[in-house]
Amino acid sequence: MKRISSIFLFIGVIAFSGALGFYLVKIMPIQQDISFADNIENIQKLQALDAAWSLSALHTYSTPNSDFDEVAAYLPIVRELRKTLGISELATGDVPDTLKNKLMRFLLIIESKEESIEHFKSNFAVVRNSLKFLPLASRVLNTKFRTMGDKKNAEEISSLYERTNVFLQRPDEGTQVELLMALNKKDEILMEFPEDVANPLGNFISHARVLVERKIQLDASIERVVNLQANKVGNELISQYKTYYSETLGKQYDEKFINFIFSLIAALLLAIVAITGVVILFRQGQEFDEKLEQGIAEKTEAYESAASEASGSMVDKNLGQSMEGMGRMVATVTHEINTPLGYLGSNLQVLHNGMEKMQTLMNEFSTLKNDLSNMDDNSQISSRIDNFSILVQNTQDEAMLDELPEIVDDMQGGIEQIQHVIKDLGDFSRKDRSDEDWFEIKQCVESALKMAKKEITAGTKVQTDLKDVPEIFGSPAEMNQVLINLINNAAHAIEATGRDNGLIKIRTSLEKGQVMVSVMDNGEGIDEETRRKIFEPFFTTKDVGKGTGLGLAIVRRIVTKHGGKVLLKSIPGKGTNFVFVLPVKKKPQE
């Protein structure tokens, strides 16, 4: 009995010490950064807001009569999130410095975004006004000088105006300095002119100067606004943070496990022998180990899914990239349209003023006619006629009658320019031309050559080698477009070299069961970097105003739609070969 009770006591001691060990290990706290999910969510929210903010600024930039309320509305939300993150566990708690620095960098980028947006708004407001006013100011001044017979100054002003316009399309710092010097020179002689000249001259100089000074600043601020560094740094921050988090979580579980083993050994020492106890303990230990692994995996997974859910509801991964394309698109389209709109607007204003003067003149004429029929006194009549001719003179001076046709021509040009941009955009997205049918690629080549003729310079030869190939199913109109674009590009590439022995070769053949069409030129060729971007919409190497950068994007879209592929071989300085292949489908028997 004594022996049995001592065994019971022995087992009791083992059980008690084992249980105590387990309990101690169990209550050992795992330090959990409960703000982890919140922080990740806030970082992702800020990334998304940053992108949306850029979009909003660009929208304001490209919309006439826009207000800044929407852009300003982001400020308090962004600021609040920035502050929350700034005082979060991640910024102040016990985390590695690299992670903290990354967060600081991220917040700093967001903060500088706020400043960039402010500079964008200020610059944009001023540039917008001056862009609108400068054409009018230059015209008024020009007329003034010309009526004074001061041809030299009139020409100088026209040239300054032209140079300013060229600068605005391609701003660079060298031209900026030159222009500012030229404007200052004019500013110095301002006092030599009578007031009625000095005033419009002063206006012209001030606005030209504003544009020359601010355009570069405006472009820089837009560049900063569109630049989505926050997206990149944010992604890096998130991945670093996640790695750190799962590591620390794992480390803590590891520690706990070691402690568990320790208590186990303690229990073993206490009991010296008791195989049953050891077996039980060991089995439980194994179970615990498994649970630990499972625990870590579950935790990480839960947070990751929460985080990705948050990111899913906030922002698409591709938003950054799309934004870049969007920025380029908005900038191109805005520029292409705003420039003609600028002078359309001010020309309309000139027309409006002219019309008002004409109206006064007409009214005066009809009263004069009435008065004259009731008047006998000759001197009175002649004084009325004198008055009238002064009025006519005034109107002729101020309404700039002889300029009116030119103004209207200008406007016509502006409208054509806008129509051109819209047509290009239209070709790119149009659906109504996609009537599909069986067609001969040969005919497409021939009609495309006819339509592209005017782009091909006189010295350039066109060779065609059109083998009989099966009919293609698809849209012949679209295929025309593809060929026209490729031929145009070839012609422009040859034109750029200035050579007079240009050659464009167009071939069609059947290769490996596919129809192959190639357009080859001996033009300037395409370098490696350009080749990578060449199919992106709005990418263009041509001067501003000469190309919308949609040509090859259209080519690729159409060929892809027809189940084909576009290939490109080019040697810079030697020439380029664009090849596209189209699949041959079985024509149903009629």
Next chain:
Amino acid sequence: MSKTHRLSQKDDVMQMMLAIKQTLKSSKHFSWKCTCGFTLCFFLISMVCISQVLAGEPLLDEPIKPIPLTVDVDPKKVALGRLLFHENRLSGDNTVSCATCHNLKTGGVDRTKFSTGIKGRKGPINTPTVFNSGLLFRQFWDGRAETLEDQIDWPIQNPVEMGSQWPDVLAKLYDDDKYPDMFKAIYEDGITRENVKNAIAEFERSLITPNSRFDQYLRGDANAITAKEKRGYMLFKRYGCISCHQGVAVGGNMFQVFGAVNSYFKVRGNITEADMGRFNVTGNPEDKHVFKVPSLRMVALTPPYLHDGTAKTMLDVEHVMFKFQLGRKAPLKDKEAIVEFLKTLAGEHPEMKK
């Protein structure tokens, strides 16, 4: 802007982003992405074309937007804030309250060049109106305060304004009969610096002036303003004033350099620290003489004008603005028409009549 108001704005942005996200997500295919992009593009272009064709016609889609008819604020806080706004004990010598300079019966200003603080001390800059200040994107001429709450710290502690210290202010409020209970009824922690600021700010957020004649016009009542006032608005847009003075508050949502086209300070001379504007806050040379574009909502009631208070009438400001900000000349009758338009911007608030 109350908390809930701000929240709803947040929701709007979230929703916008959701829409963007969905558009992009649903458009995995390249051509779809382009089509989406171009739909947006066409929208922009048609906006351009339409607004050009219709320029000058009364449109509901104007760069100036009407002030919301109501604002979501906590009436208890507003009542408390109103008392505090008129409370002289917030100042060091118990002589000056917020309302001393921001007199609600005279358009939310005291109509002097520079306001007078405690002991007859003069401020360095013209007092802006407190009406519609909740609509502004930042506070002060140089935008140094980001919220109405933050703004309050400056006048309370500025020696030339109320010249006080927060512990003294709180102590005086504790000793009062009504304040401790009023605070307890709203805020768990009673009288604190943050709560005093919050109550005053909440009152200030309630000071919007909706339903002006111009807002009625914007809401579709074509006869709410006269032909001359319409002409004034047309000129306001045509001359380019609208570039900066736009949005709900007709200004107050951006910064601009004073002397955008011609240098104002070179002509006026005698440059003070206050004249440096936002440069004092950021230290960025690009921010020299940069100021918050003031709201023009209450302009008819709040002379004198400009940060230096040098313009006595609206016509005087216009002369300055045309010369230095717009860099162009306008006939007097055009400027007068613009004044007529500006007079239609101030709306109503019961405090103005009390």
